[in-house]
Amino acid sequence: MKNRDIAIIGYSETKIEFRSGRSVYxxxxxxxAGALAHAGIEKSEIDGMAVSSSFADAGNPFYGPILSGYxxxxxxxxxxxxxxGASATGNIARAxxxxxxxxxxTVVVIASDPQSSENKQSIGxxxxxxxxxxxxxxxxxxxxxxxxxYDHQYGLDSRALGKLAVTQRNHALMNDLACEKLRKPITVExxxxxPMISDPIRMLDCVMVCDxxxxxIVTTTERAKKMGAKKMVHPIGYGERVNYLxxxxxxxxxxxxxxxxxxxxxxxxxxxxxxxxxxxxYDDFLIAIVMQLEHLGFCETGRGCQFVNERDMTYKGDLPxxxxxxxxxAGQAGxxxxxxxxxxxxxxxxxxxxxxxxxxxxxxxxxxxxxIPYGRNWGSSTALILEAA
Amino acid sequence: MSxxxxxxxxxxxxxxxxxxxxxxxxGAKDKKLMLQYCPKSGKYQFYPRPVSVYSGSRDLEWRxxxxxxxxxxxxxxxxxxxxxxxxxxxxxxxxxxxEGVRILTNxxxxxxxxxxxDMPVRLAWVLAGNTNYPVFEPA
Numbered sequence: 345m346k347n348r349d350i351a352i353i354g355y356s357e358t359k360i361e362f363r364s365g366r367s368v369y370x371x372x373x374x375x376x377a378g379a380l381a382h383a384g385i386e387k388s389e390i391d392g393m394a395v396s397s398s399f400a401d402a403g404n405p406f407y408g409p410i411l412s413g414y415x416x417x418x419x420x421x422x423x424x425x426x427x428x429g430a431s432a433t434g435n436i437a438r439a440x441x442x443x444x445x446x447x448x449x450t451v452v453v454i455a456s457d458p459q460s461s462e463n464k465q466s467i468g469x470x471x472x473x474x475x476x477x478x479x480x481x482x483x484x485x486x487x488x489x490x491x492x493x494y495d496h497q498y499g500l501d502s503r504a505l506g507k508l509a510v511t512q513r514n515h516a517l518m519n520d521l522a523c524e525k526l527r528k529p530i531t532v533e534x535x536x537x538x539p540m541i542s543d544p545i546r547m548l549d550c551v552m553v554c555d556x557x558x559x560x561i562v563t564t565t566e567r568a569k570k571m572g573a574k575k576m577v578h579p580i581g582y583g584e585r586v587n588y589l590x591x592x593x594x595x596x597x598x599x600x601x602x603x604x605x606x607x608x609x610x611x612x613x614x615x616x617x618x619x620x621x622x623x624x625x626y627d628d629f630l631i632a633i634v635m636q637l638e639h640l641g642f643c644e645t646g647r648g649c650q651f652v653n654e655r656d657m658t659y660k661g662d663l664p665x666x667x668x669x670x671x672x673x674a675g676q677a678g679x680x681x682x683x684x685x686x687x688x689x690x691x692x693x694x695x696x697x698x699x700x701x702x703x704x705x706x707x708x709x710x711x712x713x714x715x716i717p718y719g720r721n722w723g724s725s726t727a728l729i730l731e732a733a
Numbered sequence: 734m735s736x737x738x739x740x741x742x743x744x745x746x747x748x749x750x751x752x753x754x755x756x757x758x759x760g761a762k763d764k765k766l767m768l769q770y771c772p773k774s775g776k777y778q779f780y781p782r783p784v785s786v787y788s789g790s791r792d793l794e795w796r797x798x799x800x801x802x803x804x805x806x807x808x809x810x811x812x813x814x815x816x817x818x819x820x821x822x823x824x825x826x827x828x829x830x831x832e833g834v835r836i837l838t839n840x841x842x843x844x845x846x847x848x849x850x851d852m853p854v855r856l857a858w859v860l861a862g863n864t865n866y867p868v869f870e871p872a
Contacts, residue, residue: 470780472749477861488808542810593834
């Protein structure tokens with residue numbers, strides 16, 4: 345990756361909608377058609393596909409092959425990734441690896457999930473046995489435990505979280521693809537006054553589940569040039585960690601896998617956090633942004649809120665944050681939500697972000713978060729560093 | 734506001750038991766909190782696993798826990814997921830047991846405003862479906 349031999353030559357994101365009534369296949373089709381048009385290549389060039397699993401068609405054991413059939417693709421490599429919100433970034437790395445291994449040449453990476461219209465998830469395992477009977481309120485409940493512990497150890501500054509909420513909301517107001525229900529201005533006071541779901545998690549800490557899809561075209565830089573690609577973005581560093589401190593029965597739940605994933609991504613890219621021009625992190629809850637700033641090394645442990653207070657994280661600022669609104673203000677398209685921040689990073693790196701274009705758009709870090717293990721911090725962490733060619 | 738014996742009484746879904754957890758649920762019938770213990774590493778683990786998470790070994794024992802622990806973290810929850818309906822606020826907590834493992838549970842018989850991290854708690858039992866289910870109350 346570091347030698348810039350892999351290129352992303354096209355991307356596309358659908359409008360994010362609440363209860364659109366559309367199928368996972370329809371949204372995937374719109375995203376793929378958009379990405380092909382953006383890259384300016386024919387569908388026949390595609391010989392590999394990596395797709396994120398979905399809530400909408402969870403339970404379909406043949407999702408990858410069936411989706412590729414709907415899209416008219418004949419593939420030399422087909423992969424479904426179930427790292428939750430970490431799947432989209434993970435699939436860029438998987439596509440790069442498959443291409444470099446000679447399994448295929450040009451991959452379409454797809455993330456599609458109309459979760460607000462259809463949700464067929466059925467996660468048994470420990471959840472049915474030791475979670476559902478005690479009634480924790482899903483991710484907000486888990487993030488409440490993490491937040492309470494963070495507050496105990498370091499102090500949690502609600503106004504810093506409010507600043508993040510407002511910064512991202514202002515970005516969503518500038519993003520025509522963001523869910524319309526969320527495109528209303530908010531203030532720090534609105535954040536502080538929003539109702540508690542699972543104290544200390546407020547309504548405005550959380551994502552709203554929506555419908556949407558994204559697609560990306562990945563190939564070798566050499567082939568991209570042969571196909572006449574005018575613009576491209578190189579993935580130059582990637583790190584992934586599934587489970588963190590797993591064999592510690594009493595881990596610090598304010599610690600997470602981005603410590604490991606971020607270290608690998610920065611090492612591979614030959615970069616450090618201060619080299620990063622744009623921060624496009626996975627945001628299912630506001631505190632996840634604060635914790636990722638710490639885990640990735642942008643600031644010291646426990647200083648995330650102070651960092652947020654001191655920096656300008658608007659698209660015009662010194663470390664622009666989730667310039668498309670993030671999932672919290674643009675809407676979370678189920679398990680495809682992890683592709684929203686990736687789409688926005690590419691839009692910025694291609695210089696196609698319009699009124700919210702970041703001035704120095706030479707690189708970005710995009711992260712993914714997937715699922716929450718029993719009583720711990722999040723279970724899947726990815727970090728992907730992208731560089732404009 | 735104080736929280737009654739079990740604010741979720743009558744609504745808790747029965748646990749969907751996995752085969753290798755049987756000693757846990759057999760113990761629960763007698764209100765005994767049973768934990769897996771890995772003799773090779775000398776450590777406990779929870780939730781039940783098919784192997785020791787420490788060594789990967791299948792050599793696991795079941796030992797009864799003391800039922801004493803401390804609150805590691807907690808939340809006063811105003812909403813509950815399905816199948817719960819119209820619940821009063823209830824406390825979700827991660828309790829660290831003396832044996833060195835944590836359990837996700839509820840704190841009952843308490844004043845939620847008085848709850849603090851590190852507060853000592855003790856085992857109590859409620860019903861989930863018709864199955865005894867472990868929760869905790871201030872010690």
